[in-house]
Amino acid sequence: MASEGATSGGSLEDRISKPTEAKPDEDQAKASFTDGASETLNGSKLQEPEYDVEVKLSDLQADPNNPLYSVKSFDELGLDPRIVQGIVALGFRKPSKIQERALPLLMANPPTNMIGQSQSGTGKTAAFVLNILSRLKLDTPEDQKTPQALILAPSRELARQIGGVVKEIGRFLDGLEVAMAVPTEGKRPPRLEASVVVGTPGTVTDLLKKRIFIANKLKVLVLDEADNMLDQQGLGDQCIRVKGMLPKNIQLVLFSATFTPQIREYAAKFAPNANEISLKQEELTVEGIKQFYLDCADDKEKYNVLVKFYGLLTVGSSIIFVQTRQTAAEIERRMVAEGHTVASLTGGVEGSKRDQVIDDFREGRAKVLITTNVLSRGIDVSTVSMVINYDIPELHTPGQGRKADPQTYLHRIGRTGRFGRVGVAVSFVSSREEWQMLMDISKYFDTHIEALQTDDWDELEKKIKKTIKNPRSRADYTSTAQ
Structure with missing residues (x-):
């Protein structure tokens, strides 16, 4: 199996510009009503600070006065009522500040790439999960077994945590299946059969190469903790390799709490023409x-x-x-x-x-x-x-x-x-x-x-x-x- 930290030659910038071409484990992780575990597993509740959110639109003609430029309720997004039921059941009564701005941009059609910078605990995981669930087609048993969204995380633990978030927010969606693509001691199934796959880059690369993970119907790729994923040479190589094996028109969503200027440049190459959304830099502090x-x-x-x-x-x-x-x-x-x-x-x-x-x-x-x-x-x-x-x-x-x-x-x-x-x-x-x-x-x-x-x-x-x-x-x- 591919190592989660294998490396390859060439600079990261070059590799981003020129990408190369290529039944899940039971997950006990419960859900999140913020960015982590459920309340029963000691997750922390969303009590966000006041802060300003900066938005940089890839389309200069985008209209900030459009009623969906920012939303104050989940109903305004036109979400499936079963998804709203799931998010409300987890304690969200209205979108957080980041969600107000991110969700209309994330969920717009045709889909647009996004680079988001937001502290843990501000609802960023729920934001990209809502976007994914809103784009799934679950009408037939075949749809339910076809991977349509992929979330990559830098560690097994974070991948399991995110998988729990997807399951809990989507708990009322009939036919939703979530597969974990993380290193395992057991034998792999012949085919990954789930609508959402959450995993680590090395394992996902391995499953794609072996055709256990068929990615031709994927609509969304999310990189969580994206700065860490692109900054570490091994993980960066694997993320780029994964992207090269996915459909060219896939929506690319990158979220992290921090981005250095250099990694933000790399991120812009990985997810071209992306909308950018962030907390003001001075608010990314250790106060409190x-x-x-x-x-x-x-x-x-x-x-x-x-x-x-x-x-x-x-x-x-x-x-x-x-x-x-x-x-x-x-x-x-x-x-x-x-x-x-x-x-x-x-x-x-x-x-x-x-x-x-x-x-x-x-x-x-x-x-x-x-x-x-x-x-x-x-x-x-x-x-x-x-x-x-x-x-x-x-x-x-x-x-x-x-x-x-x-x-x-x-x-x-x-x-x-x-x-x-x-x-x-x-x-x-x-x-x-x-x-x-x-x-x-x-x-x-x-x-x-x-x-x-x-x-x-x-x-x-x-x-x-x-x-x-x-x-x-x-x-x-x-x-x-x-």
């Missing part, structure tokens, strides 16, 4: 999450402090982010040996075991999860009250020394402090170099990261517990709109 750092003498002290943190980590649920699989495995081994209950999930864990780990974490059977950046994006578990950056996220640029990665920091700490809830992020630094990287991140987002003193541990615990337990005021999560 209380950020701290701890100065540790060395790696040994980092681990000792982490062990002392265990009582705080289990106040709610917590995620510990590390740089490598080896570090994750070592921390898990040592903490378990000392009698602490922790779980670990990295790219090295395969298939059903990964599903079990994330499901245990969602449902509260595991309170502390150690992971690499594989879970830094998109995963929505509302009980997460703390994120630990055991290692500062850094960019890998050969020959340029260690450099901070602000975007990954933003995505990591965004796993806590879901809208309306308090979140705490604590970063460990054990060298001058790591401290400088964290200060660079602080400067990048123009935000304050407060030092925690370890000379009085009782006072430190009291401070963090008080932060976690205080309900966030509306001012905290609307401050960026002022």
Whole structure:
């Protein structure tokens, strides 16, 4: 099976300009009424901040005064009543700000490409799912078994989560089938038979090549966390390869919380003549999450402090982010040996075991999860009250020394402090170099990261517990709109 990170030659820009030519697993993931799991699986409810949405139309003649340029209710979109029933059942009473602007553009005919930039928790997943469901033809058993839409995500966990969203919003649509195209230990069916396919790029490439996935009737391709998908060379190659095996007139939809200028250029080549919709850049901040750092003498002290943190980590649920699989495995081994209950999930864990780990974490059977950046994006578990950056996220640029990665920091700490809830992020630094990287991140987002003193541990615990337990005021999560 194709690796999710295989690489090929040539620059990403060249490969985007010149693309190459080529029964699902049962998914236990439940739905979302925001960007993640359902309320029963501890997904977070949509309580969006106030913000302005910028729209850049590919057609300069487009009329902003058209009544469908922006909508205030789902009824205005002319959706199938069964789809409206599904979205309302998940807690949406009216479109979010992003949905108000995105949905009329996404659902217009003839279909137009879209590049969307929107924070997690603002309803972007529901937006592209509504577009997909509105375009499905489910009249006959043959229609129901024919893939008509494909959603690509960078990780197995996010793909399963999105699959749950599709199932729940479309729960009243007779004949809707959702197939998961993620790595599996079992034997593949001879044919992927479902109207919507959600998967990871490497597995989808493999299934297309083997003709298990027949794509000639596809109408929509969505890339979620698109900046990550196009920025990582292996994933970017595979996304381009997948696109080259799909119908030429397919609607291309790219969504992410962040886009660097360079990746936005690449995205524009991947999805030409796209409408663009985004939050204003100054609103993509880390406000609303209380950020701290701890100065540790060395790696040994980092681990000792982490062990002392265990009582705080289990106040709610917590995620510990590390740089490598080896570090994750070592921390898990040592903490378990000392009698602490922790779980670990990295790219090295395969298939059903990964599903079990994330499901245990969602449902509260595991309170502390150690992971690499594989879970830094998109995963929505509302009980997460703390994120630990055991290692500062850094960019890998050969020959340029260690450099901070602000975007990954933003995505990591965004796993806590879901809208309306308090979140705490604590970063460990054990060298001058790591401290400088964290200060660079602080400067990048123009935000304050407060030092925690370890000379009085009782006072430190009291401070963090008080932060976690205080309900966030509306001012905290609307401050960026002022």
